[in-house]
Amino acid sequence: MARHSDTIAALATPAGTSALAVLRISGPDTHRLAGEMLGSAPPPRSATHGDYRDVGGAVVDDVVATLYLGPNSYTGEDSLEISCHGNPLVARKILADLLARGCRPAGPGEFTQRAFLNGRMDLSQAEAVMDVISARSDRALEAARQVLRGALGRHMAALVDGVVGALSTVEAYIDFPDEDLPPEDRARLARLVDGILKGAEQLLATERTGALLREGITTVILGEPNAGKSSLLNRIVGSERAIVSPEPGTTRDFIEERASVGPHGLRLVDTAGLNPGASGLEKLGVSKTLERAGIADLFILVLDATRPTPPLPAEVVARINSSNTLVALNKADLLPAGGVPMAKPPAGLSAMEVSALSGAGFDALLAELERLAGGIQTTVGEERIAINVRHAHYLSEARACLAAAAEKIGTAGPAELVASDLRGALDAFGEISGKVDNERMLDQLFASFCIGK
Numbered sequence: 001m002a003r004h005s006d007t008i009a010a011l012a013t014p015a016g017t018s019a020l021a022v023l024r025i026s027g028p029d030t031h032r033l034a035g036e037m038l039g040s041a042p043p044p045r046s047a048t049h050g051d052y053r054d055v056g057g058a059v060v061d062d063v064v065a066t067l068y069l070g071p072n073s074y075t076g077e078d079s080l081e082i083s084c085h086g087n088p089l090v091a092r093k094i095l096a097d098l099l100a101r102g103c104r105p106a107g108p109g110e111f112t113q114r115a116f117l118n119g120r121m122d123l124s125q126a127e128a129v130m131d132v133i134s135a136r137s138d139r140a141l142e143a144a145r146q147v148l149r150g151a152l153g154r155h156m157a158a159l160v161d162g163v164v165g166a167l168s169t170v171e172a173y174i175d176f177p178d179e180d181l182p183p184e185d186r187a188r189l190a191r192l193v194d195g196i197l198k199g200a201e202q203l204l205a206t207e208r209t210g211a212l213l214r215e216g217i218t219t220v221i222l223g224e225p226n227a228g229k230s231s232l233l234n235r236i237v238g239s240e241r242a243i244v245s246p247e248p249g250t251t252r253d254f255i256e257e258r259a260s261v262g263p264h265g266l267r268l269v270d271t272a273g274l275n276p277g278a279s280g281l282e283k284l285g286v287s288k289t290l291e292r293a294g295i296a297d298l299f300i301l302v303l304d305a306t307r308p309t310p311p312l313p314a315e316v317v318a319r320i321n322s323s324n325t326l327v328a329l330n331k332a333d334l335l336p337a338g339g340v341p342m343a344k345p346p347a348g349l350s351a352m353e354v355s356a357l358s359g360a361g362f363d364a365l366l367a368e369l370e371r372l373a374g375g376i377q378t379t380v381g382e383e384r385i386a387i388n389v390r391h392a393h394y395l396s397e398a399r400a401c402l403a404a405a406a407e408k409i410g411t412a413g414p415a416e417l418v419a420s421d422l423r424g425a426l427d428a429f430g431e432i433s434g435k436v437d438n439e440r441m442l443d444q445l446f447a448s449f450c451i452g453k
C-alpha cells in the first residue's frame with residue numbers, strides 16, 4: 001500500500017455562495033489536526049457539530065465534521081470532511097488555516113489518486129469517478145455508475161482469468177520442447193482464446209457509445225432555408241436559442257445546443273439551409289453544413305410540408321437512412337384540414353407531420369428521436385458500460401496479441417511464441433484496471449480531474 005507522508009486539503013464544492021461548502025482533508029496528520037481545530041477529534045463516521053477554531057484560537061465558523069479512519073475511507077487514509085456555511089469567505093479562511101497548519105493544497109484528482117494507489121479502487125473505477133461527476137444524461141450517468149461499481153473491472157478480471165488459464169496450458173508444454181500440444185488440447189486452447197477475443201471485442205464495440213455518452217449524440221438539423229430548422233431546435237431545447245427569421249438564410253454559423261431526449265444527451269446542431277443556389281456567406285454556411293453532416297450521428301431533416309421536397313445533395317443522401325434520420329414535415333399547421341403535404345420523405349424514410357410553431361406532433365417527434373438515439377448505442381449484454389479511449393487503446397493491443405496467439409495455435413506454432421503473445425494480452429488487459437507502474441501516465445490521468453475529488 002502506498003504511504004503518503006503529507007496531508008492534503010481542498011475545497012470539494014464549487015467556489016461561490018451556496019448553502020454549504022465542503023472541505024476535505026486526507027493524510028497522516030488528519031486525526032491530530034481534527035483534534036486541534038475542533039477541540040477534540042470527532043468520533044469516526046459520525047457527523048459532529050462544533051466550532052472550527054483557527055491556529056490563533058479564533059472561531060471561524062460552526063461546522064459539521066465527519067472523520068473517516070484509514071483504511072476505511074475514500075482515500076484509504078485518515079480523512080476529514082468539514083461542512084461549513086457556504087460563504088466563500090468562510091471556506092477560504094478555513095482552507096487558509098488548514099494550509100497554515102501544514103496541509104498541502106491538493107492537486108486535481110489527488111484524493112481519488114490516493115484512493116487508487118491505496119487499493120480502494122482500480123483505475124477504471126477512478127476514471128469513472130470523473131465520469132459520474134461530469135455525466136450530462138441519464139444514460140451517461142448510468143454507464144459511469146456501473147464502471148464505478150466495478151463492472152469494467154469485473155469484465156477485465158474474467159478476461160485476465162481466461163488468459164491465465166490458456167497460459168498455464170501452454171506453459172506446461174514449454175518445458176517439454178519435444179512434445180507437441182496434443183490436438184485435443186490445441187482445440188480447447190483455440191476455443192478459449194477465441195472466447196477471450198470475443199469478450200475483448202464486445203467491450204471494444206462500446207467505445208463509440210462511450211464517446212456518444214460523454215460528448216452527446218451529434219444531431220444535425222438539415223433542410224432548405226426557411227423550412228423551420230431553427231424553430232424546431234428552439235422547440236426541442238425549449239428556449240429561443242437560435243434566431244428565427246422569415247428571411248431565408250439567416251442561420252449562417254452553427255448553433256450547438258445540448259438537449260436531452262429521454263435518457264439520452266444530444267448535441268443539436270442547427271445549420272444553414274441546404275440551398276443549392278446560395279452565394280457568398282450563405283454558400284460558406286452551406287458547405288459547412290455538409291461538412292457537419294459528415295460527422296453527424298443522427299439527422300433531423302426538416303422539410304416544409306407546403307412545398308415540394310427540394311433535391312438533396314448527394315453527400316447527404318449517401319449518409320441518411322432509416323436508423324439515423326428523422327424526417328419532419330414542418331409547418332403542418334399551414335396545410336388545409338385533411339390536406340396531403342406537398343413534401344415527400346426521401347426514398348426508404350418515413351416522415352412525421354409537425355408544427356414547430358404550434359408544437360403539434362412534437363411528442364411523437366421526441367419519442368422517435370429517443371428511439372433513434374437508443375438504437376445507435378451498443379451494450380455489453382444487459383450492461384451499459386462504455387469504455388473510453390484509453391481502454392480502447394489497450395483492448396486493441398490485447399486483441400492483436402490474442403489474434404496472433406490464435407493464429408499460431410491454429411498452425412501448431414511453437415508453444416513459447418504462443419505464450420509470449422498471451423503474456424502480451426495479459427499486460428494490455430492489466431493496464432485497464434491499472435496494474436501499472438507508470439507514474440507519469442497516472443499523474444496525467446488524474447490531472448484532468450477537478451480539485452477536491
Ligand SMILES: Nc1nc2c(ncn2[C@@H]2O[C@H](COP(=O)(O)OP(=O)(O)O)[C@@H](O)[C@H]2O)c(=O)[nH]1
Nearest residue numbers: 226227228229230231244245246331355356357
Ligand atoms: N406556420 C408555421 N411557420 C413556421 C413553422 N416553423 C417555422 N415557421 C416560420 O418559418 C420561418 C422560418 O423559420 P426558421 O426556423 O428561421 O427556419 P430555418 O431557416 O429553417 O432555420 C419563420 O418565420 C418561422 O416563424 C411552423 O411550424 N408553422
Ligand SMILES: [Mg+2]
Nearest residue numbers: 229230250251
Ligand atoms: Mg435557421
